[in-house]
Amino acid sequence: MTFDSVVKHIRTLLTELTVDLEKAAHGNKAASQRVRTGTIKLEKMAKQYRQISIKAEKSGTFKKVKKAPAKKAAAKKAPAKKCSKTACKPAKKKAHAKKR
DSSP states (O other): OOHHHHHHHHHHHHHHHHHHHHHHHTTOHHHHHHHHHHHHHHHHHHHHHHHHHHHHHHHTOSOOOOOOOOOOOOOOOOOOOOOOTTTSOOOOOOOOOOOO
16 A cells, blocks of 8 residues: 555544544444444554555655745834823722621
């Protein structure tokens, strides 16, 4: 199998498993069985993925992803104006009476 086909297969297995997991969580016994068998299949595909990815890394077939150029820093905003004493009073906290 090729790397792309293994990745596609893993993705389809995961989507099927998530659907069946929801059903199994609500008590569906058949869905629980499908989840158990699906995890075995997923394990086998994960092993194949590891083998293929290790070979690809050693042979250099993985393309190195270039980093995007750094973005320029945004212009700094002007500092907020301070409020006068009468305009911006903090809200008063209500005192709660203690219950006995």
